[in-house]
Amino acid sequence: MQRPRTVAGNLEVLVEGKPIGDPILIVSGWAARVRLLADGRKQILGLLLPGDLIGHCYQPCPIAITSIIALTNLELCRAPSSETYESLQPAYAISHSLDEAYLLSQIMRLGRMNAYERLADFFLELFERLALAGLAAGNKIYHPLTQEMVADVIGLTTVHVNRTLGLMRRDRELIWETGHVTLPDPDALSARIARVSTKVTALRRVTGDKTQE
Amino acid sequence: MQRPRTVAGNLEVLVEGKPIGDPILIVSGWAARVRLLADGRKQILGLLLPGDLIGHCYQPCPIAITSIIALTNLELCRAPSSETYESLQPAYAISHSLDEAYLLSQIMRLGRMNAYERLADFFLELFERLALAGLAAGNKIYHPLTQEMVADVIGLTTVHVNRTLGLMRRDRELIWETGHVTLPDPDALSARIARVSTKVTALRRVTGDKTQE
DNA sequence: CGACCAGTTGAGCTTGTTCAAGGCATGTGG
DNA sequence: CCACATGCCTTGAACAAGCTCAACTGGTCG
Numbered sequence: 450m451q452r453p454r455t456v457a458g459n460l461e462v463l464v465e466g467k468p469i470g471d472p473i474l475i476v477s478g479w480a481a482r483v484r485l486l487a488d489g490r491k492q493i494l495g496l497l498l499p500g501d502l503i504g505h506c507y508q509p510c511p512i513a514i515t516s517i518i519a520l521t522n523l524e525l526c527r528a529p530s531s532e533t534y535e536s537l538q539p540a541y542a543i544s545h546s547l548d549e550a551y552l553l554s555q556i557m558r559l560g561r562m563n564a565y566e567r568l569a570d571f572f573l574e575l576f577e578r579l580a581l582a583g584l585a586a587g588n589k590i591y592h593p594l595t596q597e598m599v600a601d602v603i604g605l606t607t608v609h610v611n612r613t614l615g616l617m618r619r620d621r622e623l624i625w626e627t628g629h630v631t632l633p634d635p636d637a638l639s640a641r642i643a644r645v646s647t648k649v650t651a652l653r654r655v656t657g658d659k660t661q662e
Numbered sequence: 663m664q665r666p667r668t669v670a671g672n673l674e675v676l677v678e679g680k681p682i683g684d685p686i687l688i689v690s691g692w693a694a695r696v697r698l699l700a701d702g703r704k705q706i707l708g709l710l711l712p713g714d715l716i717g718h719c720y721q722p723c724p725i726a727i728t729s730i731i732a733l734t735n736l737e738l739c740r741a742p743s744s745e746t747y748e749s750l751q752p753a754y755a756i757s758h759s760l761d762e763a764y765l766l767s768q769i770m771r772l773g774r775m776n777a778y779e780r781l782a783d784f785f786l787e788l789f790e791r792l793a794l795a796g797l798a799a800g801n802k803i804y805h806p807l808t809q810e811m812v813a814d815v816i817g818l819t820t821v822h823v824n825r826t827l828g829l830m831r832r833d834r835e836l837i838w839e840t841g842h843v844t845l846p847d848p849d850a851l852s853a854r855i856a857r858v859s860t861k862v863t864a865l866r867r868v869t870g871d872k873t874q875e
Numbered sequence: 876c877g878a879c880c881a882g883t884t885g886a887g888c889t890t891g892t893t894c895a896a897g898g899c900a901t902g903t904g905g
Numbered sequence: 906c907c908a909c910a911t912g913c914c915t916t917g918a919a920c921a922a923g924c925t926c927a928a929c930t931g932g933t934c935g
Contacts, residue, residue: 482766484766484770484858485858485859486770486774486775486856486857486858486859487856487857487858487859488856490774490856491774492769492770492773492774494766494769494770506755506759507720507751507754507755507758507759508751508752508755508756508759514759514762514763514766515766538720541720542719542720545720546719546720546727549727549762549765550727552762552765552766552769553695553697553707553727553728553765555769556705556707556708556765556768556769556772557697557699557705557707559769559772559773559817560705560772560816560817561699561703561704561705561817562699563890563891564890564891595912595913595914596913596914597913603773604772604773604774605891605892606891606892606893607913607914608891608892608893608894608915608916609890609891609892611914611915611916612891612915612916613891615915615916625914627913627914643699643700643701643703644699644700645697645698645699645700646698646699646700776922776923777922777923808880808881808882809881809882810881810882818923818924819923819924819925820881820882821883821884821923821924821925821926822922822923822924824882824883824884825883825884825923826923827882828883828884838882840881840882
């Protein structure tokens, strides 16, 4: 480990199309992978939390595939390249697999869930990730997100996120207070929304095999 | 290279949660990464075309993260693990980076594009990928997709895909005939829809820096 | 001929967007 | 201390995009 450096909130850590150097570990703070359309529409592709790796790549791939911006002040640490310390390879591989899993969940949310489900699923995932990083305290998490950022993650407008949060609050499923979120009963919420099915019998439906239903 | 095996269309190549073995190369045919919600809603997370690798992973990661189903009959080839032939590592790394890039494009489509843009962007990407694989002939591609499958890729209903294809045909931007698609002028189509912006000035907008506008 | 699959079309409805305004807390300069 | 600006959240009303349900076409295959 090298000494950490800090990046102020709202600055780009990496810019799409620019070369990337060594991998970077987030020691503290939140960041986001972001992409824009020409007319200004914005999508947050994924969040980067403490413990996540930025810019880790399996070859001389000098080009950043997305920009990364700091959502808060960040403490960053240059991480050793996996070639230097072979013992780190499993850790890097796991980090990579997790990254991919989060992208796939994001696609599922955006493609097939409604606003209520997207919010619920997003916060459930966030709780899990923060718990993995040792940053979850019971049913309440602290975060730097505004409703606008949440909207940019889950592909809705700020207004609709606000209204849907209101619905969830009315249902006593979620409490939003700027800077933190409480899920009174995560398991109940998870059961309430339709989450991913891994049943092979369900998969058969994909193939148009209707004899099973 | 080993001898190819074949898998019939509509069968699972990999099942979510099951162990995966050696990486597999698609020699011919199309496949899809698929996920389902408990109530049957279906999302195609990404397409797998000839030349793509399935189940390549940087560690003893024995579990498939998504199911993969064959959309057509497939010819598959067990690919050598990258540990066995070091010279393959760059190729595998590039394959991995491309995979990630396609997932990110998918998130952008689903999160912030309307139906017309999603269709256009999807087919433009498909044309590029098939061209990379040496399978594009001018402005016309051959594919095994039904409108239902397209709908499952881009997160819409079959009916709406059908109507939007009708709009595009009216605009002379795209011609759908079962089994193949023609883009009379891909460049014009690409210019017509709002595609990804990589401009740093645009990125500044993300950070709420309004002095630049 | 009948069954089935892929595509097509219509009408009514739901979900989420847009535009606009206002509330509340915090911070800052006079 | 007050006036004013700013960031974040909240709310209303009108609208538009996409969904649902249902029916129908044309082609193919047994």
